[in-house]
Amino acid sequence: MKTLVALGFVGFSALSSSITGGGTGWTGATTCVSGSTCTVLNAYYSQCLPSSTTGGTSHTTSSTSHTSSGTSTSSHTSTGTSSSASATSTGKVKFVGVNIAGFDFGCGTDGSDTLTSIYPPLTALGGPDGAGQMQHFVSEGYNIFRLPVGWQYLVNNNLGGALDATNSGKYDQLVQACLATGAYCIIDIHNYARWNGGIIGQGGPTNAQFASLWSNIATKYKSQSKVVFGVMNEPHDVPDINLWAGSVQAAVTAIRQAGATTQMILLPGNNWTSAQTFISNGSGAALLTVTNPDGTTTNLIFDVHKYLDSDNSGTNAECVTDNVSSSWQPLAAWLRSNGRQALNTETGGGNTASCVQYMCSQVAYMKQNSDVILGYVGWAAGAFATSYVLSEVPTRSGSTWTDTLLVSSCMKP
Numbered sequence: 001m002k003t004l005v006a007l008g009f010v011g012f013s014a015l016s017s018s019i020t021g022g023g024t025g026w027t028g029a030t031t032c033v034s035g036s037t038c039t040v041l042n043a044y045y046s047q048c049l050p051s052s053t054t055g056g057t058s059h060t061t062s063s064t065s066h067t068s069s070g071t072s073t074s075s076h077t078s079t080g081t082s083s084s085a086s087a088t089s090t091g092k093v094k095f096v097g098v099n100i101a102g103f104d105f106g107c108g109t110d111g112s113d114t115l116t117s118i119y120p121p122l123t124a125l126g127g128p129d130g131a132g133q134m135q136h137f138v139s140e141g142y143n144i145f146r147l148p149v150g151w152q153y154l155v156n157n158n159l160g161g162a163l164d165a166t167n168s169g170k171y172d173q174l175v176q177a178c179l180a181t182g183a184y185c186i187i188d189i190h191n192y193a194r195w196n197g198g199i200i201g202q203g204g205p206t207n208a209q210f211a212s213l214w215s216n217i218a219t220k221y222k223s224q225s226k227v228v229f230g231v232m233n234e235p236h237d238v239p240d241i242n243l244w245a246g247s248v249q250a251a252v253t254a255i256r257q258a259g260a261t262t263q264m265i266l267l268p269g270n271n272w273t274s275a276q277t278f279i280s281n282g283s284g285a286a287l288l289t290v291t292n293p294d295g296t297t298t299n300l301i302f303d304v305h306k307y308l309d310s311d312n313s314g315t316n317a318e319c320v321t322d323n324v325s326s327s328w329q330p331l332a333a334w335l336r337s338n339g340r341q342a343l344n345t346e347t348g349g350g351n352t353a354s355c356v357q358y359m360c361s362q363v364a365y366m367k368q369n370s371d372v373i374l375g376y377v378g379w380a381a382g383a384f385a386t387s388y389v390l391s392e393v394p395t396r397s398g399s400t401w402t403d404t405l406l407v408s409s410c411m412k413p
Ligand SMILES: *[C@@H]1O[C@H](CO)[C@@H](O)[C@H](O)[C@H]1NC(C)=O
Pocket: 271, 274, 275, 276, 277, 281, 312
């Protein structure tokens, strides 16, 4: 998946159009990990995105070999356009939402977190109006937001330590802005099962350090019934899936023991939380063993992601599949036979006709299977530029917000 590594973000205003690795003024790391490619999203934000070719391409600040990702920004107002949805949907999913990104800018797929790259999606913190975006979305019927944030930021680089009052306080402003809309709010630790390269419970942070993070977060939010605990964004290349399930169990136990006994907890599998390989690669079987301290699995929901472009990456403006037969049908059948449910916390596509076609088809399938697929959360709005290839950022004119093509055509409730 490609929603990942913020190589660099710089500056709180769009500056020059000159493209430099990592973005204008970026002073941090400028090399993407193997298998990913530096992709410029705009003058002030670049990301390492998985390469479509094997091997990956490393990238330096002097390189000009960026992928110029789609700048199709076609949009139309959310009123008065006929939806091209395949619209055979008979059901209604419980949750429809959007990722409100920004506190995760700087998070790398190796579990690093460049704190200076964070771009809070809050005007009070000098960023874009994520609070206004959420209010707009809720007025359209949305009822859940995912709020990605890096582990290092919340504890100010102190692994195993307490939440940093300043940083967690800033992030809390976003959580409170979300809760104020009446929606559910997912706290998403955007660390790829890692801290600075080390895998949790498998050579990196201990399960106890990971559990400590979740205990502290749950203590802070235990009285908020609409906070959802997103244990980890997109674990990948985790060698032992059963050990990973043990790390997830440590987080679940910590959350419940901290007093957050009723809220939903999202359990992520390997391979970038791929919906397509959740069962075939063993994530499902391993995560079935995770329980609440009382032995039940109440409100333990599987977390899956799905992009619809040619390489499953979520970096291309065009979509090529709805992946219903490859991903959603087997997953829905498995969930049903195991009496469990999943939430698709990342899906998206370009604002293009092909993505309208396939996204509408995917959404229709989820609605038809809403007994086991609780809903979907689009990637992404928040601090992204409207030119970002997967932008769901609504644009505001006066008191009127205008949605992107994909949102207004398919993703809106
Ligand atoms: C990861 O998932 C993608 C599809 O989402 C699949 O093509 C790939 O083979 C998977 N890798 C593993 C190791 O399961």
